[in-house]
């Protein structure tokens with residue numbers, strides 16, 4: 001089975017409410033999608049969001065990287081030659097991890113279809129079901145409390161609360177949310193680099209002293225401030241999860257070697273796809289460090305690929321795969337079943353997505 005064609009399209013999916021973090025506000029998902037057609041007529045699909053503030057990737061750069069660099073590099077290759085394809089994909093252009101992830105997942109999708117097996121089984125097959133959190137955007141405190149209560153009503157037992165805009169407000173906000181949702185709901189916080197190391201230590205120490213029971217804190221400080229990240233990890237007992245500071249397997253090695261974080265957030269868009277993410281899993285497993293499988297603001301296609309990896313690997317013990325739950329509509333048919341907080345894998349081969357609106361079947 002050979003790669004016969006690679007086509008690029010775009011999709012737009014409205015969000016239920018604007019998504020707001022310390023880094024950005026977004027009203028709708030505007031993603032790039034890819035369709036790889038094999039010489040047998042079989043198709044594989046991929047999706048990538050232009051998350052410029054985190055990955056540096058824009059709509060234009062993703063389209064250009066796929067069309068002008070990746071497509072010519074892998075066209076005609078045997079789909080069974082995953083290693084050869086991945087070598088070309090990762091060496092034909094530097095960085096551009098979202099474009100690489102988009103094509104990587106379409107290749108794995110086709111590979112799974114070629115084998116007649118769902119991807120999560122090909123990659124490790126550890127579990128069939130995942131539990132995701134739901135993100136609570138940064139807003140006035142009363143709105144964040146209201147959104148938290150509505151998430152719990154929808155069945156979410158884990159909330160990922162975005163913080164990092166104002167120190168004191170963050171403490172007040174978490175206290176108000178904990179008070180409203182009670183002690184049985186898990187609260188994780190994500191500062192998206194919004195604190196300094198000193199602020200992070202002060203805020204997390206107060207949250208600990210007040211017994212607000214924070215499961216973990218994601219990326220408290222700037223990407224480059226690895227010394228600050230390590231200082232926070234050392235100073236507080238709340239587990240610290242490196243997100244924006246870990247893109248590649250090399251980053252993971254450095255963070256774990258220097259004990260700069262307790263946990264790692266793996267995202268396909270940072271790792272350049274499943275191939276790179278598997279390397280991070282291997283490093284984390286070697287060091288005995290658990291991982292979270294996260295996503296950018298992605299819709300069901302890309303999140304399905306991430307869900308397959310999360311289901312495959314035992315070292316991925318947490319999931320932040322709430323993209324589909326943040327969307328107003330689901331433009332795709334097939335994939336794992338996204339049942340609010342529960343993601344249930346099924347037996348469809350590959351990623352399991354059956355149709356992508358950007359490529360109507362002829």
Ligand SMILES: C[C@H](N)C(=O)N[C@@H](CCC(=O)O)C(=O)O
Nearest residue numbers: 051135192294295296297320322
């Ligand atoms: C959507 C997911 N829950 C999430 O918060 N992902 C990122 C931010 C993604 C973005 O800005 O698109 C994260 O920081 O974990």
Ligand SMILES: [Mg+2]
Nearest residue numbers: 190218219243
């Ligand atoms: Mg994060």
